[in-house]
Amino acid sequence: MNRRLRRRAAALALAAVSVAGAPVARADSAAPPPARVFLRLAVGPAFMVESWSPSTPDPGAVSTGWAPALEVTVGKRVRPRWVLAGTLQVAGVIDRSESFEGGSYTLPDTIHFLDTIGALVDRDLGGRYGGHLGAALGLMTVSELDTSFGSFATSWGFAASVHGGIEPVVRGRWRMGVAGRLTLYRYGSDDPPPSATSWGLLSSLLLTFTRQ
Amino acid sequence: MRRWVVAALLLGVGCGGPPPGVLVGQSAHFRLYVDPALMPVAPPFDGDNALAALETEWSDVQTMLHMPDGIINYYWLTTADAEAACGSPDEGACTKESALEIDSPTLPNPHELNHAYLYLRKQRKPIPLLAEGAAEAIACGQPGASLADSAPWPGLVAEDPPSDEAYLQGGLLARYLIRTQGIDAFLRYYEQSPERRDPALFGANFHSFWGVTLDEVWSAMHIPLPGEAVADQKICPCSLPPPGPGATATNDPVRDPYWVVSGPEAMALVPPPTAAQVTINDCGGLGQTQTGQVVLARIDSAAPWYAMAPANVMTGPYLADDCAGTIPYTLPANAVSPSSPFSVFVELVASSAASAQDVYFQLGTPFAGKVGVAVGEEICGSCGFDQGSCQPMTAFASVALPGPTVYGRWTVPGGAVGVVTQPVVLSPP
Numbered sequence: 003m004n005r006r007l008r009r010r011a012a013a014l015a016l017a018a019v020s021v022a023g024a025p026v027a028r029a030d031s032a033a034p035p036p037a038r039v040f041l042r043l044a045v046g047p048a049f050m051v052e053s054w055s056p057s058t059p060d061p062g063a064v065s066t067g068w069a070p071a072l073e074v075t076v077g078k079r080v081r082p083r084w085v086l087a088g089t090l091q092v093a094g095v096i097d098r099s100e101s102f103e104g105g106s107y108t109l110p111d112t113i114h115f116l117d118t119i120g121a122l123v124d125r126d127l128g129g130r131y132g133g134h135l136g137a138a139l140g141l142m143t144v145s146e147l148d149t150s151f152g153s154f155a156t157s158w159g160f161a162a163s164v165h166g167g168i169e170p171v172v173r174g175r176w177r178m179g180v181a182g183r184l185t186l187y188r189y190g191s192d193d194p195p196p197s198a199t200s201w202g203l204l205s206s207l208l209l210t211f212t213r214q
Numbered sequence: 215m216r217r218w219v220v221a222a223l224l225l226g227v228g229c230g231g232p233p234p235g236v237l238v239g240q241s242a243h244f245r246l247y248v249d250p251a252l253m254p255v256a257p258p259f260d261g262d263n264a265l266a267a268l269e270t271e272w273s274d275v276q277t278m279l280h281m282p283d284g285i286i287n288y289y290w291l292t293t294a295d296a297e298a299a300c301g302s303p304d305e306g307a308c309t310k311e312s313a314l315e316i317d318s319p320t321l322p323n324p325h326e327l328n329h330a331y332l333y334l335r336k337q338r339k340p341i342p343l344l345a346e347g348a349a350e351a352i353a354c355g356q357p358g359a360s361l362a363d364s365a366p367w368p369g370l371v372a373e374d375p376p377s378d379e380a381y382l383q384g385g386l387l388a389r390y391l392i393r394t395q396g397i398d399a400f401l402r403y404y405e406q407s408p409e410r411r412d413p414a415l416f417g418a419n420f421h422s423f424w425g426v427t428l429d430e431v432w433s434a435m436h437i438p439l440p441g442e443a444v445a446d447q448k449i450c451p452c453s454l455p456p457p458g459p460g461a462t463a464t465n466d467p468v469r470d471p472y473w474v475v476s477g478p479e480a481m482a483l484v485p486p487p488t489a490a491q492v493t494i495n496d497c498g499g500l501g502q503t504q505t506g507q508v509v510l511a512r513i514d515s516a517a518p519w520y521a522m523a524p525a526n527v528m529t530g531p532y533l534a535d536d537c538a539g540t541i542p543y544t545l546p547a548n549a550v551s552p553s554s555p556f557s558v559f560v561e562l563v564a565s566s567a568a569s570a571q572d573v574y575f576q577l578g579t580p581f582a583g584k585v586g587v588a589v590g591e592e593i594c595g596s597c598g599f600d601q602g603s604c605q606p607m608t609a610f611a612s613v614a615l616p617g618p619t620v621y622g623r624w625t626v627p628g629g630a631v632g633v634v635t636q637p638v639v640l641s642p643p
Contacts, residue, residue, distance in 0.1 A: 060414075060418035100372070153409035
């Protein structure tokens with residue numbers, strides 16, 4: 003790269019930083035005081051890894067798959083930097099793949115729903131990019147829908163998650179950012195026999211929209 | 215049944231409509247619609263006979279599945295209309311279970327009827343491998359699968375839509391379980407089985423229910439036992455009333471789609487003029503089918519066999535324990551002709567016992583010709599066996615017919631599994 007090109011690249015980079023940073027700086031300076039009501043919508047891809055272990059000596063299995071994830075969180079600011087909220091997190095793993103006895107089997111035309119309703123706490127770390135961290139605990143329903151022949155089965159369990167992200171202010175009370183979430187969950191099933199326990203990890207990368 | 219949900223959804227949003235059938239009648243368990251393109255219906259299913267054939271099928275299978283009463287909407291369609299109704303050119307026929315509707319180009323269609331019967335028993339959705347397997351389990355006169363062909367079951371559990379291999383292997387699994395564990399145990403298993411296409415769950419549930427692993431059963435069901443065929447057949451209920459003593463030739467595929475060959479009397483089974491030979495099948499579907507232009511059979515009723523229509527059946531002591539008590543089966547005068555090179559195969563079929571036994575037969579042979587005599591057989595011109603020239607054969611030979619009636623003695627070997635057969639070949643001089 004010659005000197006002329008290097009200068010152009012540096013100028014473009016500076017321009018990009020200024021364009022991205024300028025509204026944030028302006029918004030920060032004009033940001034209204036936080037509202038008591040907190041609303042966050044989040045959407046993004048998620049990846050599931052889930053083990054299934056029957057209560058019998060039969061071999062278990064590990065399932066993996068991608069899912070679209072959606073989250074709605076509604077709560078209130080209980081302290082200047084603390085939010086307490088209720089949250090509904092929905093993910094549907096499409097055509098999961100099951101590893102069983104050395105083989106891998108894609109289950110076409112299936113959706114493995116992982117739905118959690120629970121309580122969430124979120125800590126605003128402040129700063130220019132609106133960093134935040136939090137955790138949630140809730141009840142989970144795990145449902146398997148076979149879109150080909152219409153069967154639907156649901157199991158119940160528990161889920162715990164941690165999340166963190168950045169959310170710069172974009173306009174008024176609205177922030178937009180990205181967040182990562184790691185959800186650990188467990189559920190059991192006994193119909194049809196044998197009874198079995200499943201542990202899973204759902205990793206999500208979310209685009210967040212928050213009003214506060 | 216594959217993709218019927220898609221078809222139902224298409225119908226629901228107005229992309230299709232009811233199949234093009236005209237309601238032609240209703241019976242105790244069926245409402246029959248016939249495609250206008252198939253009308254007028256030709257014999258033997260003309261008039262009320264199509265409904266009668268469906269009711270015959272119901273009454274037969276009901277002895278195994280014990281389904282409750284219900285009305286099944288049967289659409290008898292052209293192949294093209296059946297494919298359109300089923301929503302896919304891959305679908306020759308289908309069952310829309312929630313509507314209890316069958317769309318089929320054949321009547322009766324045992325596979326689709328089994329789907330409907332099982333849904334009448336319990337409204338659930340076992341995975342396709344098992345659902346299609348159960349539908350493939352019961353039918354009369356239909357081939358099953360080669361026992362030697364296998365495929366790993368976990369992949370078949372996950373499949374959707376099920377492949378032809380899933381139909382074959384699922385059918386073999388269902389028939390193996392019915393044969394070894396009984397139909398009632400199989401139905402209990404079927405009705406608690408997973409509705410998720412999950413190999414690990416399916417395997418664990420199988421083990422939990424039966425106490426043996428699916429791997430073990432999968433291996434066992436692919437190994438023919440001594441005396442069994444290398445390919446099985448579907449299981450025939452064989453519950454239709456047997457022909458009464460002294461019954462004579464009938465040929466009614468509607469009310470007598472098959473004849474059970476069992477009981478104290480022997481049978482002569484002969485194909486009608488339109489069929490070249492008659493075949494008898496093991497009701498359990500494991501014995502090797504036996505075929506001949508004439509079949510003389512005496513079979514233990516504990517392990518019955520059957521002959522599919524079209525077949526003409528005559529009951530009587532065509533095979534008997536003593537020569538004098540045997541009645542002759544008389545072949546047509548033109549069965550063997552000097553101008554024809556063709557032979558006539560008369561198949562003798564008898565259940566084996568613990569020890570060897572002699573059975574006698576007589577054949578009316580109003581023509582000149584030769585008879586092939588195998589080791590263990592003795593052919594005579596009268597009941598005077600073991601006298602003069604009437605001696606047991608020590609090697610196969612083709613000898614001149616001893617007269618207008620052939621008297622034969624066949625020593626059925628003891629200790630064999632299932633049935634034992636012996637061909638008698640009548641050939642031109």
